[in-house]
Amino acid sequence: MTKVTLEVNGKKVSKEVPDHTLLSVFLRDNLNLTGTHVGCDTSQCGACVVHVNGKSIKSCSTLAADVEGSKVTTIEGLAKDGKLHPMQAAFKKTHGLQCGYCTPGMVMSAVDLLQTKKNPSDQEIREWLEGNICRCTGYQNIVAAVKEAATKM
Amino acid sequence: MASLVGSRVERKEDTRFLQGKGRYTADINIANQTYAVFVRSPHARAKIKSVDTSKALKSSGVVGVLTGKEIAEDKIGGLIAGWAIRSEDGSEMKVPANPPLAKDVANFVGEPVAVVFAETLDEAKEGAEKVKVDYKVLKAVVDPAEAMKSDAIHDGVDKNLCYDWLLGDRKAVDEAFAKADKIIKVDLINNRLVPNAMEPRACVVDYNTASEEITLYTTSQNPHLSRLVMSAFGGVAPENKLRVVAPDVGGGFGSKINVYNEEIVCSWASKKIERPIKWVAERTESFLTDTHGRDHVTHAELAVTNDGKFLGFKNETIANLGAYARVFGTVTPTYLFGPCATGVYVIPAAYSNVKAVYTNTAPVDAYRGAGRPEATYTIERLVEKAAMELGIDKTEIRMKNFPTQFPFKQTLVHTVDSGDYVAGLEKAKQMADYKGFEARRKKSEANGKLRGIGVSSYFEACGIAPSAAVMSLGCGVGLWESAEVRFNPTGQISVFTGAHSHGQSHDTTFAQIAADELGVPMENIDVVHGDTDKGTFGMGTYGSRSLTVGGIAIVNACKKIVAKGKRVAAKMLEVNEDEIEFKDGEFVALKSNKKKTIGEVAFACYLPGQRDEMKSPIPEGDEPGLIESSFFDPANFSFPAGSHICEVEIDPDTGNVKVEKYTAVDDFGRIVNPMIVEGQVHGGIAQGIGQALHENTQYDETGQLMTASYMDYTMPRADNFPEFNLGFTCTHATSNPLGVKGCGEAGAIASPPTVMNAVIDALGGQEISMPATAEKVWKACKAMKKSNAKAA
Numbered sequence: 001m002t003k004v005t006l007e008v009n010g011k012k013v014s015k016e017v018p019d020h021t022l023l024s025v026f027l028r029d030n031l032n033l034t035g036t037h038v039g040c041d042t043s044q045c046g047a048c049v050v051h052v053n054g055k056s057i058k059s060c061s062t063l064a065a066d067v068e069g070s071k072v073t074t075i076e077g078l079a080k081d082g083k084l085h086p087m088q089a090a091f092k093k094t095h096g097l098q099c100g101y102c103t104p105g106m107v108m109s110a111v112d113l114l115q116t117k118k119n120p121s122d123q124e125i126r127e128w129l130e131g132n133i134c135r136c137t138g139y140q141n142i143v144a145a146v147k148e149a150a151t152k153m
Numbered sequence: 154m155a156s157l158v159g160s161r162v163e164r165k166e167d168t169r170f171l172q173g174k175g176r177y178t179a180d181i182n183i184a185n186q187t188y189a190v191f192v193r194s195p196h197a198r199a200k201i202k203s204v205d206t207s208k209a210l211k212s213s214g215v216v217g218v219l220t221g222k223e224i225a226e227d228k229i230g231g232l233i234a235g236w237a238i239r240s241e242d243g244s245e246m247k248v249p250a251n252p253p254l255a256k257d258v259a260n261f262v263g264e265p266v267a268v269v270f271a272e273t274l275d276e277a278k279e280g281a282e283k284v285k286v287d288y289k290v291l292k293a294v295v296d297p298a299e300a301m302k303s304d305a306i307h308d309g310v311d312k313n314l315c316y317d318w319l320l321g322d323r324k325a326v327d328e329a330f331a332k333a334d335k336i337i338k339v340d341l342i343n344n345r346l347v348p349n350a351m352e353p354r355a356c357v358v359d360y361n362t363a364s365e366e367i368t369l370y371t372t373s374q375n376p377h378l379s380r381l382v383m384s385a386f387g388g389v390a391p392e393n394k395l396r397v398v399a400p401d402v403g404g405g406f407g408s409k410i411n412v413y414n415e416e417i418v419c420s421w422a423s424k425k426i427e428r429p430i431k432w433v434a435e436r437t438e439s440f441l442t443d444t445h446g447r448d449h450v451t452h453a454e455l456a457v458t459n460d461g462k463f464l465g466f467k468n469e470t471i472a473n474l475g476a477y478a479r480v481f482g483t484v485t486p487t488y489l490f491g492p493c494a495t496g497v498y499v500i501p502a503a504y505s506n507v508k509a510v511y512t513n514t515a516p517v518d519a520y521r522g523a524g525r526p527e528a529t530y531t532i533e534r535l536v537e538k539a540a541m542e543l544g545i546d547k548t549e550i551r552m553k554n555f556p557t558q559f560p561f562k563q564t565l566v567h568t569v570d571s572g573d574y575v576a577g578l579e580k581a582k583q584m585a586d587y588k589g590f591e592a593r594r595k596k597s598e599a600n601g602k603l604r605g606i607g608v609s610s611y612f613e614a615c616g617i618a619p620s621a622a623v624m625s626l627g628c629g630v631g632l633w634e635s636a637e638v639r640f641n642p643t644g645q646i647s648v649f650t651g652a653h654s655h656g657q658s659h660d661t662t663f664a665q666i667a668a669d670e671l672g673v674p675m676e677n678i679d680v681v682h683g684d685t686d687k688g689t690f691g692m693g694t695y696g697s698r699s700l701t702v703g704g705i706a707i708v709n710a711c712k713k714i715v716a717k718g719k720r721v722a723a724k725m726l727e728v729n730e731d732e733i734e735f736k737d738g739e740f741v742a743l744k745s746n747k748k749k750t751i752g753e754v755a756f757a758c759y760l761p762g763q764r765d766e767m768k769s770p771i772p773e774g775d776e777p778g779l780i781e782s783s784f785f786d787p788a789n790f791s792f793p794a795g796s797h798i799c800e801v802e803i804d805p806d807t808g809n810v811k812v813e814k815y816t817a818v819d820d821f822g823r824i825v826n827p828m829i830v831e832g833q834v835h836g837g838i839a840q841g842i843g844q845a846l847h848e849n850t851q852y853d854e855t856g857q858l859m860t861a862s863y864m865d866y867t868m869p870r871a872d873n874f875p876e877f878n879l880g881f882t883c884t885h886a887t888s889n890p891l892g893v894k895g896c897g898e899a900g901a902i903a904s905p906p907t908v909m910n911a912v913i914d915a916l917g918g919q920e921i922s923m924p925a926t927a928e929k930v931w932k933a934c935k936a937m938k939k940s941n942a943k944a945a
Binding site: 018028029033034035036037038039040041042044045047074075076078079084088091092093095097098099100101102103104107122123125126127129130132133134135136137138139140141142143 | 163164166167168169170171172173174175176177179180182275349350351352353401402403404406435436437655656657658828829831832835836837838839840862863864868870871872874876877900
């Protein structure tokens with residue numbers, strides 16, 4: 001067992017967990033933050049993307065103990081004061097989601113893109129999101145959402 | 154009040170999904186739950202000689218281990234085929250038993266043999282490792298084309314043949330072919346696909362020892378149907394003691410129609426071990442055991458005249474059912490396929506022959522489009538080839554054979570109520586700049602690239618119902634849909650539907666149509682689905698049926714609310730009922746202009762009296778309350794149609810195919826929410842392009858699935874697609890009062906032939922099979938170079 005201490009969505013948390021606990025499991029099972037989804041277990045689909053110290057990572061292939069002491073932001077921590085983050089609002093406006101399962105990872109990944117590059121081209125957006133699989137939308141409205149958010153962020 | 158139907162209303166469900174507040178099955182935990190891990194056959198075909206659970210039972214944290222022996226002793230029934238299909242010779246289809254846990258023989262890799270329950274997931278996994286199964290490995294039957302010549306894998310199923318089905322008239326076809334100037338022939342493989350909803354299947358079961366009720370949370374497209382099957386065929390519990398909840402479900406695409414082994418086993422076991430159970434599939438388990446799609450081997454012919462008129466059509470198809478026949482397994486390659494075989498054309502003689510075979514692979518069932526993509530691929534490849542061989546423009550040959558009169562009685566089954574195929578293709582040509590293609594081809598050529606254009610015109614039969622029709626064809630249940638509209642005393646409305654949303658946006662579109670009917674803001678309306686304890690009954694969502702069947706049930710229930718409201722308002726306003734008009738949520742007495750809002754009327758229905766006076770607003774013959782329900786069973790399927798045009802560019806040095814342009818023009822009748830419909834079309838096209846260029850399910854000769862993770866199975870990604878260019882035409886469906894047609898599957902039906910026709914066009918007519926991967930295309934480019942050199 002290992003004691004893992006993190007700052008998750010602005011709150012300090014500390015839990016004793018088995019050494020091999022993945023960050024996705026830590027968030028979902030130990031903190032009940034079930035917005036972070038697991039879609040593939042092989043770090044391919046990106047449903048599990050969260051931010052660790054501001055950068056997007058795949059939480060299904062990261063040990064919780066490996067990010068000890070880090071600041072973690074999950075989809076639950078994105079909206080502030082009851083107001084959707086511009087990326088969340090953009091996904092809603094452009095219909096960038098259908099079943100909602102890939103959405104948390106997709107949104108977290110897209111937020112990191114705009115932190116990295118302010119006004120990405122369509123092709124840059126599509127290439128950045130290569131690590132996030134969506135089976136519903138055909139990606140078109142996701143690309144539109146990122147472009148919409150780029151005008152607001 | 155402006156109509157909400159037709160507006161791009163933002164989705165109600167997004168607020169929760171975007172904040173991580175969706176509640177999917179794997180998000181549910183129940184106090185004191187155990188974790189289930191299944192022991193699965195590592196062999197495609199093997200006799201199970203013995204199962205030793207003794208070491209697993211002693212493993213740390215293990216609560217119980219159950220096998221095929223116990224489930225058979227408890228007489229728990231197996232999985233079922235939902236449709237009975239007859240062979241051409243009149244014999245009934247052959248269906249083997251499909252027990253929830255294999256007892257004597259395992260028939261595909263991943264078939265569950267035993268299950269271990271433990272206090273933690275890790276302990277359950279360790280326990281499962283300790284279950285020792287002694288197998289005698291048998292030679293597996295894997296290739297559907299060889300199945301009829303191989304050993305029978307199921308007792309009593311000769312030649313592995315489930316049925317040999319015929320639709321149409323062989324004699325008429327022979328006569329038509331005898332008159333033809335030319336016979337166009339194709340040999341096609343419709344590649345096997347894994348639906349891959351992003352949410353893996355899961356179930357959480359809670360058994361209440363006091364009420365003896367089982368609650369099953371599960372990833373289902375049709376919770377009521379699951380309950381019916383588990384109760385009637387599984388014998389797990391009576392329907393009134395079984396609650397099935399399908400909460401937020403992360404995509405289905407057909408793969409979550411079936412009741413699966415794990416749901417039956419965990420529900421049964423929860424009662425046995427008297428503990429809640431949680432099971433969540435890993436992605437590889439999903440690949441191995443979710444029902445797959447397509448997997449047809451087809452030879453088809455089209456008889457034509459030299460000037461491009463179609464005279465006759467026939468197809469001989471082998472359809473792979475996998476190891477067992479499941480809910481839509483037997484109907485997908487027959488009545489969802491054959492009736493669409495002649496496509497959007499007038500073809501006076503036709504037949505469709507399908508031999509469905511069993512193999513030692515995962516069961517094959519409905520996948521987005523189910524049968525109709527396979528049919529469309531067949532006819533649209535033939536038509537494109539006919540255009541090429543006859544030297545007629547590919548759009549002209551289509552126009553020449555379109556029906557011009559509607560209703561259009563097809564040669565095989567359907568009478569298509571409405572459509573305008575010419576308008577659709579004309580619009581697509583214009584949007585795609587069809588005329589400008591040759592210039593673009595030359596430009597590509599100058600850059601050393603090969604450019605091709607492909608067209609496909611499709612129609613499909615969806616909105617799956619009417620009960621009398623489907624039951625006459627062998628369906629085991631009716632396919633109506635139900636709705637209940639509860640007007641609560643304080644004005645909020647709950648709309649219960651038997652349809653189920655797993656991405657389709659029912660919270661929004663159903664609220665739009667109810668808001669229009671009742672004249673109330675849609676914020677006041679909640680759409681409730683997915684819980685057998687809440688809604689009355691329902692057949693669920695598949696076959697693009699939610700709006701055309703379920704939506705109409707909501708409209709009809711709302712109309713009953715308004716009709717009762719009129720009677721009550723008339724009494725309240727002391728006028729005759731026929732003097733009341735209902736408009737924008739108000740009942741208005743025409744002469745006096747006195748009015749009551751629908752909210753006031755609802756309130757009066759629940760509080761029917763007033764102080765100091767013996768007076769009720771409820772007319773004689775009516776009852777208090779304002780709740781109405783409706784079961785809608787349409788008179789016909791709905792028939793969306795359209796034309797898609799695709800342009801690809803091939804790099805002959807790498808074989809890479811780039812989709813340069815994709816234009817889709819569809820006719821879905823009246824559109825409730827254009828934003829949502831566009832999203833459905835985008836998703837369908839993406840899945841179809843995935844089939845054409847990327848996705849393939851590969852078993853090796855021993856029946857091992859080689860593509861069992863996202864490392865090996867190519868899922869289309871964002872950078873595989875261009876921006877799709879969408880347009881619409883509109884002819885109203887006549888089989889429902891809204892005039893709507895289904896839109897969920899169209900994209901996946903039309904796009905594979907559109908893309909393949911473009912690829913084959915770029916390759917100068919050289920046939921190539923799906924998926925047109927870089928390797929295959931590169932080889933084709935090399936062959937083309939060689940033959941060009943020879944010709945020169």
